[in-house]
Amino acid sequence: MTWTGKRVTVAGLGVSGIPAARVLRGLGAHVTVVNDGDDERSRAQAAELEALGVTVRLGDGATLPEGTELIVTAPGWKPDKPLFLAAAEAGVEIWGDVELAWRLRGHGGRKPAPWLAVTGTNGKTTTVRMLASILQAAGLRTAAVGNIGVSLLDAVLGDEPYDVLAVELSSYQLHWAPSLRAHSAAVLNLAPDHLDWHGSMEAYAADKGRIYQGNQVACVYNAADPATEDLVREADVEEGCRAIGFTLGPPAPSQLGVVDGILVDRAFVTNRQKNAQELAEVADVNPPAPHNVANALAAAALARAYGVEPAAVRDGLRAFRPDAHRIxxxxxVAGVAYVDDSKATNTHATEASLAAYDPIVWIAGGLAKGATFDELVEKSAKRLRGAVLIGADRALIREALARHAPEVPVVDLDRTDTGAMSAAVREAARLARPGDTVLLAPACASMDMYTNYNKRGEAFADAVRELAAERD
Structure with a gap:
């Protein structure tokens, strides 16, 4: 595509819009940024872009600028925005920042790096970072990019080319990336999430499934989640592309799995009907909780699809360190383990977290985002020693506990101030016995009490350390 003189509208300032505007202006396009907000931060960002020759319209994200030939949108902008409806009427194409990066990956004669892509309701970031660690252990120049870490635009346009990229993609990003064609890709799991944005579970799943379109070598799916395999069946892939499953049990042919504490490959071996390849031990996965072992198997499958040797899988998993606030x-303290999984902001993630420990004093609550908790509580009730509830929508969890776990003691803290976490930890310590785990896995968003889940996790950790200091 010739960019010089092309009239491009960038929808949204922020972590994707600003780099997109800079890149497009550098390519010679006439760039107009539209943004709903008009606050002090937005005005400062606008001034920086205007110094580069970019036009910025603050407080007006609904009107299509005259002459627009292409829209590049921030991934969070909903498809039913008036700007996009006007674009559809005018026949203007809409790309996300991922689509822009995909189209630019060979710009200027660069050799495009293959993409190993990951999506799913939960576990994306951990899996992509595990994958990058494995690729690095194999001696490859790589980065964790996309919805994490290095900007995709920086990765594809940098002076030093990468050998291969480990790419995290959200459902929003996939919605706006129609021409993406990965080397190999994985959908880790599917559970209801962001349905207010997508409109339905079917639309959400369809956008997740876009990651498989045009795959060249492997479509990696979760054998325990049939919906992910269904997406593989529906995908239009290149001839010879294979469906590769991962499972926490012994693997069938064309799967990776676990046998006697060993991560095993029966997909990328000769004579997979009879042979298997040891990759690593479960103990090499940090932490070795079941859902994290599943993440490791998905990362290993993508690495093996790229041709990485078994020893690099082992070394990469051993070198990996999880991000904060993820189990x-x-x-x-006094024989009780305190675990921070503040990142468990929905019921699917919390179910996986609760499955990793037994018995548990569970700290939960926050903004439910329309979630219901009956299924979660019903599945996890036998593991619960007690529960401490905080946050705006804690009553929904309390009611589910009353229905499905009436014998579990519940402390309902009627407060949403940031000091509530210290009280919650102390109440949990009172309920816990030596050998128990006090687990912060809120199943809810944090914004009723904290700026983000990181701040919530930090408050939990601070409260635990205060408790430990008092009991020394």
Missing amino acids: EHVAD
Whole structure:
């Protein structure tokens, strides 16, 4: 595509819009940025872009600028925005920042790096970072990019080319990336999420499934989640592309799985009907919770699809360190383990977190985002020693506990101030016995009490350390 003089509208300032505007202006396009907000931060960002020759319209994200030939949107902008409806009427194409990066990956004669792509309701970031660690252990120049880490635009346009990219993609990003064709891709799991944006579970799943379109080598799916395999069946892939499953049990042919504490490959071996390849031990996965072992198997499958040797899978998993607030062990106090999984902001993630420990004093609550908790509580009730509830929508969890776990003691903290976490930890300590785990896995968003889940996790960790200091 010739960019010089092309009139491009960028929808949204922020982590994707600003880099897109800079890149497009550098390519010679006439760039107009439209943004709903008009606050102090937006005005400062606008001034920086205007110094580069970009036109910025603040407080007006609904009107299509005259002469627009292409829209590049921030992934969070909903498809029913008036700007996009006007674009559809005018026949103007809409791309996301991922689509822009995909189209630019060979710009200027660069050799395009293959993409190993990951999506799913939960576990994307961990899996992509595990994958990048494995690729690095194999001696490859790589980065974790996309919805994480390095900007995709920076990755594809940098002076030093990458050998291969580990790419995290959200459902929003996939919705706006129609021409993406990955080397190999994985859908880790599917559970209701962001339905207010997509409109339905069917639309959400369809956008997740876009990651498989045009795959060249492998479509990796979760054998325990049939919906992910259904997406593979529906995908139009290149001839010879294979369906590769991962499972926490012994693997069938064309799967990766676990046998006697060993991660095993029966997909990328000769004579997979009879042979298997040891990749690593479950103990090499940090932490070795079941859902994290599943993440490791998905990462290993993508790495093996790219031709990585088994030893690099082992070394990469051993070198991997999880991000904060993802089933992070904070401390042991009086024989009780305190674990921070503040990132468990929905019921699907919390179910996986609860499945990793037994018995548990569960700290939960926050903004439910329309979620219901009956199924979660019913599945996890036998593991619960007690529950401590905080946040705006804690009553929904309390009612589910009353229905499905009436014998479990519940402390309902009627407060949403940031100091509630210290009280919650102390109440949990009162309920816990030596050998138990106090687990922060809120099943809810944090914004009723905290800026984000990181701040919530930090408050939990601070409260645990205060408790430990008092009991030393």
